[in-house]
Amino acid sequence: MATDSISFASRLLDWQAEHGRSGLPWQNTQDPYRVWLSEIMLQQTQVSTVKAYYAKFLERCPTVAHLAAADHDEVMALWAGLGYYTRARNLHACAKAVVALHGGHFPSMAEQLQTLPGIGRSTAAAIASFCFGERVAILDGNVKRVLARVFAFEHDIALAKNDKLLWQMATDLLPTKNLSVQMPRYTQAIMDLGATVCTPKQPDCVACPMQSFCQAKAQSRVHELPLKVKNQTQQSIAVAASRKTTRRRGIVRAAASAGGVGGLVLFAAV
Numbered sequence: 001m002a003t004d005s006i007s008f009a010s011r012l013l014d015w016q017a018e019h020g021r022s023g024l025p026w027q028n029t030q031d032p033y034r035v036w037l038s039e040i041m042l043q044q045t046q047v048s049t050v051k052a053y054y055a056k057f058l059e060r061c062p063t064v065a066h067l068a069a070a071d072h073d074e075v076m077a078l079w080a081g082l083g084y085y086t087r088a089r090n091l092h093a094c095a096k097a098v099v100a101l102h103g104g105h106f107p108s109m110a111e112q113l114q115t116l117p118g119i120g121r122s123t124a125a126a127i128a129s130f131c132f133g134e135r136v137a138i139l140d141g142n143v144k145r146v147l148a149r150v151f152a153f154e155h156d157i158a159l160a161k162n163d164k165l166l167w168q169m170a171t172d173l174l175p176t177k178n179l180s181v182q183m184p185r186y187t188q189a190i191m192d193l194g195a196t197v198c199t200p201k202q203p204d205c206v207a208c209p210m211q212s213f214c215q216a217k218a219q220s221r222v223h224e225l226p227l228k229v230k231n232q233t234q235q236s237i238a239v240a241a242s243r244k245t246t247r248r249r250g251i252v253r254a255a256a257s258a259g260g261v262g263g264l265v266l267f268a269a270v
């Protein structure tokens with residue numbers, strides 16, 4: 001790896017202190033219930049949408065015990081409109097498990113958190129790093145994109161088989177000292193960088209703290225990375241299918257304009 005982890009982490013931390021997001025309702029807390037709730041809601045949902053749901057949930061269920069005791073239909077009603085309803089079902093199941101198996105306290109280690117319903121590796125790492133300062137990496141789509149660009153990652157980030165390398169890179173870059181202070185800030189920083197600077201379509205490289213490290217920028221490949229061959233393959237199939245359909249229509253039209261029902265026969269034969 002061309003960039004050493006200390007430089008990467010310290011640049012990111014310095015940048016976050018000055019330019020990162022602050023004042024989001026789920027920031028500045030080390031309450032795992034609140035962090036967990038926000039992390040689940042933010043999966044596949046915009047920050048602006050989540051804010052109102054987050055406030056509504058906390059008003060009705062201020063603790064994990066309240067959520068565990070809530071009626072299933074009420075939980076689903078609170079979630080209505082957020083979409084991806086498996087999240088709501090898992091949320092309720094997880095709250096019940098925290099109460100039943102852990103006395104109403106979320107476990108402090110990512111490895112234990114991952115055993116709970118609906119908590120994957122990255123979400124577990126977010127909770128453990130934000131709330132307990134554990135040195136564990138998150139790896140959501142935003143972080144994958146940042147890493148793929150900074151290190152000119154030459155593998156398809158859409159393929160699960162390449163995740164192992166990305167997890168290793170993300171872990172190697174984590175702060176190594178004063179973890180209880182630095183890990184929550186670092187996790188927030190890498191989330192903020194992916195969400196506000198190194199965005200999918202219009203990354204703001206001029207404002208980026210990684211611009212002097214970034215291999216994608218140095219190689220003028222910012223818009224080429226990350227590689228998503230899987231998606232490109234799907235797009236190629238779609239384009240090929242579309243061309244084939246257009247060709248069929250052309251043949252059908254030609255046959256129809258020549259008169260008779262031959263077009264139907266031709267259409268079926270293409």
Ligand code: SF4
Nearest residue numbers: 198203205208211214
């Ligand atoms: S320099 Fe540009 S491409 Fe590289 S990490 Fe920063 S915003 Fe992303």
